[in-house]
Amino acid sequence: MTPKIPFIDLAAQQERIRPQIDAAIAKVLAHGRYILGPEVGEFEKKLADFVGVRHAIGCASGTDALLLPMLADGIGAGDVVFVPAFTFVAAAEVSAVLGATPFFVDVNEHDFNLSVDSLKQAISDVRKAGLTPRAMVPVDLYGQMADYPAIQAIADENNLMIIEDAAQSFGATLQGIPAGAFGNVAGTSFFPAKPLGCYGDGGAIFTNDDSLAEKILSARVHGQGKGKYRYDDLGLNGRLDTLQAAILIEKLAIFPEEVEARQRVADRYTQALKDIVIVPEVLPGRTSVWAQYTIRVNDRDNLAKEMAERGIPTAIHYPIALSQQPAYANYPVVSTGLETSDRLARHVLSLPMHPYLSEEHQDQVITTLHDIIKAH
Numbered sequence: 001m002t003p004k005i006p007f008i009d010l011a012a013q014q015e016r017i018r019p020q021i022d023a024a025i026a027k028v029l030a031h032g033r034y035i036l037g038p039e040v041g042e043f044e045k046k047l048a049d050f051v052g053v054r055h056a057i058g059c060a061s062g063t064d065a066l067l068l069p070m071l072a073d074g075i076g077a078g079d080v081v082f083v084p085a086f087t088f089v090a091a092a093e094v095s096a097v098l099g100a101t102p103f104f105v106d107v108n109e110h111d112f113n114l115s116v117d118s119l120k121q122a123i124s125d126v127r128k129a130g131l132t133p134r135a136m137v138p139v140d141l142y143g144q145m146a147d148y149p150a151i152q153a154i155a156d157e158n159n160l161m162i163i164e165d166a167a168q169s170f171g172a173t174l175q176g177i178p179a180g181a182f183g184n185v186a187g188t189s190f191f192p193a194k195p196l197g198c199y200g201d202g203g204a205i206f207t208n209d210d211s212l213a214e215k216i217l218s219a220r221v222h223g224q225g226k227g228k229y230r231y232d233d234l235g236l237n238g239r240l241d242t243l244q245a246a247i248l249i250e251k252l253a254i255f256p257e258e259v260e261a262r263q264r265v266a267d268r269y270t271q272a273l274k275d276i277v278i279v280p281e282v283l284p285g286r287t288s289v290w291a292q293y294t295i296r297v298n299d300r301d302n303l304a305k306e307m308a309e310r311g312i313p314t315a316i317h318y319p320i321a322l323s324q325q326p327a328y329a330n331y332p333v334v335s336t337g338l339e340t341s342d343r344l345a346r347h348v349l350s351l352p353m354h355p356y357l358s359e360e361h362q363d364q365v366i367t368t369l370h371d372i373i374k375a376h
């Protein structure tokens, strides 16, 4: 029996850069500045350069990377925030936690991201209901960015704030512009399984808006004003640990190579699978970081079960549209419905994907999928 293939293999990367990681951790243990130590600033500078924005602000998680900008901008009761129904829960969650109303919008079949037509309808629905459209969180699902040129035009017309959820797309580009550089502000996550992950929770916020950056920096430390224990605004404890920043500096150094390696895995999968399942498509002008390689199949649950029986792990991102979740069932949805979101939730299946996935393991995934589908 061949060894089991991991869905995501963090050990292979660790083995590659273990000496650098050990040295980085030892340095932090030696200086002892665990909270906002020098590595946080150094990492933020590298991040800002990577994304090409004026401000990169480390924070405690990808969730806080969405919450802090909303809090800093005063989003709350009476405000409507448009979020895709087919995504991870964070964008809807932080809107609701702040007392705003998450409003669910449908997504596109071809790139899994916010549908511009559905968004236009949603804005019109909200205005008819006498509510205030305030912001939107386009999510860059699976590593490919949303249609920002079109989204930005709608935001400008309707005076909407854009918070780009780049948790899965850090390292991707659209028309040559890096993920994290779109909208008023963007947030990403360094959860261990993300394309750039740390060894715990972490995240970052990107913006070119000096005044918003200043408010976010304050919100990250309890809304602290001029001087310690003086609070001008509401805030929380949303800092990135020095240890995580030190680890991320080492991981960022090899990240561009890892993005290329992910693309090679994706290309091989696509070549070998395009005739038997619906493979993911990267639209012209975009690159993906392949946070997930997600196929669409009809008999998804059985296929996942048969793959598992043959030692191939798969995952479902995401099995239920947010609008169908008990916690969000009472929030409004676009009047034209969420047909694509509901359908994708039934058909998507993510395959093992990481930069160190060997060709042998890729072939095992490919052959197993061919065998199962042929047998049906």
Ligand SMILES: *Cc1c(COP(=O)(O)O)cnc(C)c1O
Pocket (backbone or CB within 6 Å): 061, 062, 063, 064, 087, 088, 090, 091, 139, 140, 165, 167, 168, 189, 190, 191, 201, 202, 203
């Ligand atoms: C992972 C993720 C988040 C949240 O990141 P955390 O660091 O786990 O808080 C937000 N949005 C999307 C799309 C994600 O995939």
